[in-house]
Amino acid sequence: xxxxxxxxxxxxxxxxxxxxxxxxxxxxxxxxxxxxxxxxxxxxxxxxxxxxxxxxxxxxxxxxxxxxxxxxxxxxxxxxxxxxxxxxxxxxxxxxxxxxxxxxxxxxxxxxxxxxxxxxxxxxxxxxxxxxxxxxxxxxxxxxxxxxxxxxxxxxxxxxxxxxxxxxxxxxxxxxxxxxxxxxxxxxxxxxxxxxxxxxxxxxxxxxxxxxxxxxxxxxxxxxxxxxxxxxxxxxxxxxxxxxxxxxxxxxxxxxxxxxxxxxxxxxxxxxxxxxxxxxxxxxxxxxxxxxxxxxxxxxxxxxxxxxxxxxxxxxxxxxxxxxxxxx
Amino acid sequence: xxxxxxxxxxxxxxxxxxxxxxxxxxxxxxxxxxxxxxxxxxxxxxxxxxxxxxxxxxxxxxxxxxxxxxxxxxxxxxxxxxxxxxxxxxxxxxxxxxxxxxxxxxxxxxxxxxxxxxxxxxxxxxxxxxxxxxxxxxxxxxxxxxxxxxxxxxxxxxxxxxxxxxxxxxxxxxxxxxxxxxxxxxxxxxxxxxxxxxxxxxxxxxxxxxxxxxxxxxxxxxxxxxxxxxxxxxxxxxxxxxxxxxxxxxxxxx
Numbered sequence: 001x002x003x004x005x006x007x008x009x010x011x012x013x014x015x016x017x018x019x020x021x022x023x024x025x026x027x028x029x030x031x032x033x034x035x036x037x038x039x040x041x042x043x044x045x046x047x048x049x050x051x052x053x054x055x056x057x058x059x060x061x062x063x064x065x066x067x068x069x070x071x072x073x074x075x076x077x078x079x080x081x082x083x084x085x086x087x088x089x090x091x092x093x094x095x096x097x098x099x100x101x102x103x104x105x106x107x108x109x110x111x112x113x114x115x116x117x118x119x120x121x122x123x124x125x126x127x128x129x130x131x132x133x134x135x136x137x138x139x140x141x142x143x144x145x146x147x148x149x150x151x152x153x154x155x156x157x158x159x160x161x162x163x164x165x166x167x168x169x170x171x172x173x174x175x176x177x178x179x180x181x182x183x184x185x186x187x188x189x190x191x192x193x194x195x196x197x198x199x200x201x202x203x204x205x206x207x208x209x210x211x212x213x214x215x216x217x218x219x220x221x222x223x224x225x226x227x228x229x230x231x232x233x234x235x236x237x238x239x240x241x242x243x244x245x246x247x248x249x250x251x252x253x254x255x256x257x258x259x260x261x262x263x264x265x266x267x268x269x270x271x272x273x274x275x276x277x278x279x280x281x282x283x284x285x286x287x288x289x290x291x292x293x294x295x296x297x298x299x300x301x302x303x304x305x306x307x308x309x310x311x312x313x314x315x316x317x318x319x320x321x322x323x324x325x326x327x328x
Numbered sequence: 329x330x331x332x333x334x335x336x337x338x339x340x341x342x343x344x345x346x347x348x349x350x351x352x353x354x355x356x357x358x359x360x361x362x363x364x365x366x367x368x369x370x371x372x373x374x375x376x377x378x379x380x381x382x383x384x385x386x387x388x389x390x391x392x393x394x395x396x397x398x399x400x401x402x403x404x405x406x407x408x409x410x411x412x413x414x415x416x417x418x419x420x421x422x423x424x425x426x427x428x429x430x431x432x433x434x435x436x437x438x439x440x441x442x443x444x445x446x447x448x449x450x451x452x453x454x455x456x457x458x459x460x461x462x463x464x465x466x467x468x469x470x471x472x473x474x475x476x477x478x479x480x481x482x483x484x485x486x487x488x489x490x491x492x493x494x495x496x497x498x499x500x501x502x503x504x505x506x507x508x509x510x511x512x513x514x515x516x517x518x519x520x521x522x523x524x525x526x527x528x529x530x531x532x533x534x535x536x537x538x539x540x541x542x543x544x545x546x547x548x549x550x551x552x553x554x555x556x557x558x559x560x561x562x563x564x565x566x567x568x569x570x571x572x573x574x575x576x577x578x579x580x581x582x
Contacts (some may be wrong), residue, residue: 066562067438068419069477069523069525069527070436070517070524070559071478071516072516072520072556072560073514073515073516073517073555073556073560074517074552075556079551096395118394126547129549131543131546131547168546169539169543170542171424189353264539
């Protein structure tokens with residue numbers, strides 16, 4: 001009898017614990033940790049660090065009588081170490097900030113996103129036929145939600161450390177092996193870690209000019225080794241392999257720049273039988289006030305199609321922001 | 329059977345002879361590109377009229393000989409010698425005398441030399457004489473006091489009786505005097521130079537060092553601190569380097 005009562009007690013404890021945890025997980029609003037829209041911004045930040053400014057070849061042709069060409073004196077660093085400090089603030093409306101398919105958690109809300117980014121360019125090296133530029137990026141982004149009671153609980157900060165070695169070849173080709181670490185910290189729970197991932201990856205890129213516009217195409221492959229402490233079933237449930245194709249174009253006109261981009265990614269989860277296809281279409285209009293200050297309005301439409309039920313979502317973010325960038 | 333062996337040996341010998349002739353022929357510098365009028369003039373037989381050079385012509389004249397171009401004319405010569413293979417581009421109104429192996433006397437004008445391996449060039453003009461050792465691509469222009477040397481990619485060391493110095497991509501150096509005295513090095517903006525130099529852009533095929541030129545320019549851009557609002561011109565007869573200030577409307581890079 002004692003054994004029976006003990007067994008019932010244990011069973012009841014386990015049942016209540018699991019059901020409480022399950023109901024807590026279901027009631028508590030949850031983000032999709034594996035949906036990371038900041039990747040395109042990080043890509044653009046790196047591009048900004050490596051942005052090349054050329055003098056106009058049309059200027060001063062009258063002094064170029066010889067066949068040698070225009071000789072403009074410049075001052076160079078010895079190795080090319082550089083540092084870029086960036087601050088970005090944007091406020092936007094999202095029709096689905098929790099990235100859910102439907103139900104009570106599909107609500108509209110506002111998001112205020114502030115980020116500080118540091119990019120360290122660890123020199124530029126001539127490999128005679130290719131260049132090599134190692135870049136370390138360290139950034140922190142704070143997400144504050146407003147406009148709906150449900151989303152106020154999911155405020156979080158995301159810290160990201162990324163090391164990339166960028167090999168640039170002729171005709172705009174580039175190869176970028178990278179290793180990144182990202183951790184999402186809960187603002188509501190004493191900055192405890194909600195999610196983290198270590199992601200080695202490699203990307204092949206091609207940039208080209210279309211008139212005055214600059215376009216880029218990048219194919220990337222990334223592994224993500226994840227840790228989600230709140231997951232009951234398995235902390236590494238979101239481990240995945242992701243391959244993505246990103247295309248973008250920057251079209252300048254006056255002080256404005258129109259920059260649409262398209263990202264398509266296919267993600268296969270190693271610890272669950274799930275394959276996702278995510279497409280993101282973004283439209284950016286940037287107004288440069290100075291070399292280091294810009295304002296922008298933008299809209300991003302994302303859609304996920306998952307092989308698993310109830311994991312699809314469509315999300316539209318529309319907002320405005322300001323960026324400050326200083327290069328040293 | 330004996331006839332078979334005799335025929336086999338004869339065929340083998342003829343093939344060997346043919347190969348030898350072809351191989352030997354390819355060692356002669358040949359014209360890989362020509363625009364306008366370019367001529368070769370033998371120094372040993374100065375009475376011979378200048379021979380006009382056309383595309384794919386081999387330069388069969390024995391050294392020393394001179395290659396000359398007229399106005400609006402450009403010439404590209406490829407030397408496929410296994411010891412010192414290089415590509416030479418000659419600009420407008422230029423005269424270059426080929427002496428011994430990689431030993432050039434420049435009368436006037438400008439030329440570009442590009443090689444993938446380690447090279448040793450000897451340059452001489454009315455005003456100066458210098459030896460350059462290294463690997464890469466450079467432009468030499470005759471100026472009243474000697475040469476203007478611009479290294480587009482790679483690195484070279486100069487060997488002269490006065491001083492030895494090294495030059496890297498983007499360096500501009502003036503060489504003057506018979507001893508090859510070097511001026512202070514000045515860094516030049518490579519992307520602008522590469523896009524405006526007719527010795528780079530005025531030819532149908534890219535240089536063999538094209539990818540290296542691009543990477544050298546990219547690295548310079550990433551290392552750039554500032555650009556000066558000026559352009560370097562020629563050297564006056566009184567040995568003054570001419571520097572042209574950029575009009576204020578074209579400023580704002582620095």
